[in-house]
Amino acid sequence: MAITIRDVAKKAGVGLGTVSRVLNQSPQVRDVTRQRVLDAIDELDYSPSPIARRLSLGKTHTIAAIIPFFTRPAAVERLRGVTYSISGTEYDLIVADIETPERRVAAFKELARRERVDGVLIISLPFSEKDAEHFKKSGIPLVIIDVNDPILHDFNRIVVDDIEGGRKAVQHLLDLGHTNIGYISDVLEEPFPFSASRARFTGYCQALEAAGLNPRPDLHRHGEHSRSDAKIIAAEMLRMVDRPTAIFAASDTQAFGVLEAAREIGLRVPEDLSVVGYDNVEIAEHLGLTTVQQLLIESGEKGVRLLLEVMEDPLREPECEILPSELIIRNTTAPHS
Amino acid sequence: MAITIRDVAKKAGVGLGTVSRVLNQSPQVRDVTRQRVLDAIDELDYSPSPIARRLSLGKTHTIAAIIPFFTRPAAVERLRGVTYSISGTEYDLIVADIETPERRVAAFKELARRERVDGVLIISLPFSEKDAEHFKKSGIPLVIIDVNDPILHDFNRIVVDDIEGGRKAVQHLLDLGHTNIGYISDVLEEPFPFSASRARFTGYCQALEAAGLNPRPDLHRHGEHSRSDAKIIAAEMLRMVDRPTAIFAASDTQAFGVLEAAREIGLRVPEDLSVVGYDNVEIAEHLGLTTVQQLLIESGEKGVRLLLEVMEDPLREPECEILPSELIIRNTTAPHS
DNA sequence: CTGTTAGCGCCTTCAA
DNA sequence: TTGAAGGCGCTAACAG
Numbered sequence: 001m002a003i004t005i006r007d008v009a010k011k012a013g014v015g016l017g018t019v020s021r022v023l024n025q026s027p028q029v030r031d032v033t034r035q036r037v038l039d040a041i042d043e044l045d046y047s048p049s050p051i052a053r054r055l056s057l058g059k060t061h062t063i064a065a066i067i068p069f070f071t072r073p074a075a076v077e078r079l080r081g082v083t084y085s086i087s088g089t090e091y092d093l094i095v096a097d098i099e100t101p102e103r104r105v106a107a108f109k110e111l112a113r114r115e116r117v118d119g120v121l122i123i124s125l126p127f128s129e130k131d132a133e134h135f136k137k138s139g140i141p142l143v144i145i146d147v148n149d150p151i152l153h154d155f156n157r158i159v160v161d162d163i164e165g166g167r168k169a170v171q172h173l174l175d176l177g178h179t180n181i182g183y184i185s186d187v188l189e190e191p192f193p194f195s196a197s198r199a200r201f202t203g204y205c206q207a208l209e210a211a212g213l214n215p216r217p218d219l220h221r222h223g224e225h226s227r228s229d230a231k232i233i234a235a236e237m238l239r240m241v242d243r244p245t246a247i248f249a250a251s252d253t254q255a256f257g258v259l260e261a262a263r264e265i266g267l268r269v270p271e272d273l274s275v276v277g278y279d280n281v282e283i284a285e286h287l288g289l290t291t292v293q294q295l296l297i298e299s300g301e302k303g304v305r306l307l308l309e310v311m312e313d314p315l316r317e318p319e320c321e322i323l324p325s326e327l328i329i330r331n332t333t334a335p336h337s
Numbered sequence: 338m339a340i341t342i343r344d345v346a347k348k349a350g351v352g353l354g355t356v357s358r359v360l361n362q363s364p365q366v367r368d369v370t371r372q373r374v375l376d377a378i379d380e381l382d383y384s385p386s387p388i389a390r391r392l393s394l395g396k397t398h399t400i401a402a403i404i405p406f407f408t409r410p411a412a413v414e415r416l417r418g419v420t421y422s423i424s425g426t427e428y429d430l431i432v433a434d435i436e437t438p439e440r441r442v443a444a445f446k447e448l449a450r451r452e453r454v455d456g457v458l459i460i461s462l463p464f465s466e467k468d469a470e471h472f473k474k475s476g477i478p479l480v481i482i483d484v485n486d487p488i489l490h491d492f493n494r495i496v497v498d499d500i501e502g503g504r505k506a507v508q509h510l511l512d513l514g515h516t517n518i519g520y521i522s523d524v525l526e527e528p529f530p531f532s533a534s535r536a537r538f539t540g541y542c543q544a545l546e547a548a549g550l551n552p553r554p555d556l557h558r559h560g561e562h563s564r565s566d567a568k569i570i571a572a573e574m575l576r577m578v579d580r581p582t583a584i585f586a587a588s589d590t591q592a593f594g595v596l597e598a599a600r601e602i603g604l605r606v607p608e609d610l611s612v613v614g615y616d617n618v619e620i621a622e623h624l625g626l627t628t629v630q631q632l633l634i635e636s637g638e639k640g641v642r643l644l645l646e647v648m649e650d651p652l653r654e655p656e657c658e659i660l661p662s663e664l665i666i667r668n669t670t671a672p673h674s
Numbered sequence: 675c676t677g678t679t680a681g682c683g684c685c686t687t688c689a690a
Numbered sequence: 691t692t693g694a695a696g697g698c699g700c701t702a703a704c705a706g
Contacts, residue, residue, distance in 0.1 A: 002451065002452065002699095004698095004699055004700085005699065005700065006699080009677095014676075014677080015676060015677035015678065016677085016678090016699095016700085017676070017677060017678070017679090017701085017702085018676055018677075020676090020700065020701060021675095021676085021701095023700090023701095024701080028675060028676085029676080030675060030676085033474045033675080033676080045702075047450060047452055048452070048699080048700070049392075049452045049698090049699055049700070050453055051388060051391045051392045051397060051452070051698090051699080051700090052392055052682090052699030052700040053389045053699080053700055053701075054682095054696070054700090054703090055386075055389055055392050055682050055683065055684090055698090055699080055701095056681085056682055056699075056700045056701045056702085057682085057700085057701070058682065060388060062429075062431075062704085069413075069417075070413070070414075070417045073619075076406075076407070076413055078408075080406075080407045080434060083407075083432065083434040084434070087433070087434075087440065092399075092431045093419065093431060093432060094399075094429045094431050094432075095431075096420070096424070096429060097417065097420040097424075097433050098420070103424065113384060114339060115384055115385070115387060115388070117338065131652060150688070180562070223565045227619075230664060256620070259623075260623060277342060282410075282564075283593070283620050286564060286593050286596075287624075318659055323535060332348050339683095341682095341683055341684085342683065342684060342685095343683080346693095350691075351693080352683080352693035353683095353684085353693085353694090354685085354687095354692070354693060354694075354695095354696065355684055355691085355692060355693075356684095357684065357686080358685095358692085360684090360685095361685080365691060365692090366691070366692085367691060368694090370691080370692080385683080385684070386682090386683055386684070388682085388683080388684090389682070389683030389684040389685090389686090389698095390683080390684055390685080391698095392682085392683080392684075392685095392696085392698050392699070392700090393683075393684045393685045393697080393698055394685070395698065396696095456681085554687085609705060
């Protein structure tokens with residue numbers, strides 16, 4: 001059916017080993033021979049079967065990205081960095097979009113196997129100790145992006161210091177004179193605890209404490225990572241008699257929900273309520289949202305680069321690169337009046 | 338190194354053909370034997386090599402999605418539908434993000450080959466006659482999503498009637514009493530003409546003409562598909578003495594740019610300027626943007642389903658499913674005063 | 675420099 | 691019902 005290396009060999013009048021050699025740029029082929037083979041390849045419009053190649057080489061030439069790319073808008077930009085630096089390599093990228101804990105488990109178990117892929121990129125996904133063990137013993141090259149958890153200390157990672165990011169956001173609010181500062185994020189516990197939210201919460205607490213303030217338990221609430229849920233819990237918070245004058249949301253998506261809640265309740269932003277988000281997704285600029293910027297695309301690019309290195313030298317020391325974050329002040333924050 | 342079917346066979350004390358049979362649910366295996374094999378598989382934590390399987394079967398078990406998923410926010414949601422309905426099948430999804438014409442050409446030529454994938458999904462990407470020919474002769478199973486071009490009449494497709502969508506948007510504006518209606522989209526010509534923009538433009542013209550109006554050439558402008566570019570060309574348009582009182586943008590992304598331009602110039606929306614977008618991306622609701630809704634996720638799901646059918650029966654009649662579109666009226670449009 | 679051969683791990687006849 | 695053998699298309703080691 002399809003034409004194979006054998007057809008090319010016959011057509012060029014050489015052995016198929018020779019064809020393989022020119023395919024793999026082996027220097028030990030005479031120029032005339034090489035040319036003859038090249039011509040044959042051309043005439044036949046031959047292109048080698050990657051599958052056969054992979055079997056023979058014992059490599060899949062495939063990298064998997066496991067990523068909640070729909071439930072986390074910011075993840076899309078990370079993924080973009082990934083696709084960007086993977087095109088240009090000989091690797092295929094297979095992506096698994098994770099939307100539920102079950103799918104995460106399945107992907108970790110079934111997709112992240114040597115038989116299937118040469119390397120794995122895990123992006124913005126919660127990670128249990130069991131997962132960590134699993135991967136450590138499987139020995140598959142792995143780079144984790146945007147998961148900052150102490151149990152991961154000996155994994156290769158690209159992260160941002162979310163604690164510091166959270167602190168920066170809250171410090172900004174403190175500097176503006178706010179003292180009743182709310183925090184809204186996704187749920188911090190099982191079954192699907194995104195570590196970033198917890199870290200940002202830690203930063204939130206640290207900033208408050210450093211200012212001599214005690215985090216009020218009624219001022220942090222958690223819901224699903226969606227605009228609509230954030231809106232609901234923000235509304236609850238904002239209707240309290242002792243309502244916060246500023247809210248730090250663990251993501252821009254959730255910050256948008258806060259904005260909606262404020263609008264609905266009739267609170268002006270930033271006059272009556274300051275709002276800070278996190279991620280600096282594309283639309284944040286349009287909306288003038290004050291937020292903490294992460295190097296989303298870079299994180300994907302660096303993740304791939306690191307993974308490629310790990311695949312080449314699986315024994316290298318685990319590396320954890322910390323990307324900087326930056327507070328971007330726009331116009332959803334103002335001094336407390 | 339890795340454990341193979343042979344190890345399992347030895348452990349279970351059977352021939353490796355038998356192991357293969359239980360792996361492939363062949364009914365002709367005695368239950369006791371099957372159980373013994375299953376146990377061996379379990380103890381060894383064996384999992385078959387997909388690569389070897391693929392080579393032997395002559396199928397790649399892989400589907401490629403070629404998609405400008407970063408330059409087109411709406412495409413991400415389509416992609417989500419794709420990943421959603423592909424998980425659950427035995428197929429891997431490899432995604433190629435296309436950001437430039439060159440990459441599109443490369444993906445069409447190199448990725449969309451039988452040796453590499455069993456089927457191809459092309460999403461929201463311009464398509465030349467040459468491309469059409471190429472795919473027709475390659476015979477690879479193909480489904481095209483969101484590209485509506487007459488030259489594609491005998492390809493399998495999932496589309497929405499963009500002409501009608503454009504017409505609906507403009508009719509809404511006409512109904513509100515607007516007569517000077519601008520149109521902003523990406524460039525309609527080479528090198529990267531997204532057919533949707535052209536179709537929506539056609540709808541725009543049709544609606545105007547049906548109302549006895551002539552499309553003013555100075556009222557349609559094109560730029561790159563980005564908020565910032567849309568903002569620039571919208572600003573130009575809005576500074577004209579005879580400025581439009583309403584603008585229809587070919588995508589929500591561009592509509593946001595229009596909104597920005599209006600804000601900068603000091604035009605109130607919707608009092609001084611009505612704006613209609615297209616796509617109803619997630620954030621459109623938050624912003625109260627009047628827009629034309631497409632069934633983005635569904636388009637991806639249906640695309641996969643159709644592709645699966647085509648792969649099973651490559652000779653079936655090409656099918657073109659037209660998804661409905663719906664005008665969603667929010668608060669960026671108001672009667673012309 | 676080049677042809678030949680032996681796998682890579684699995685599926686699928688073909689016998690038994 | 692099961693074992694053995696051949697082949698999927700390619701690479702790499704070994705002769706020559």
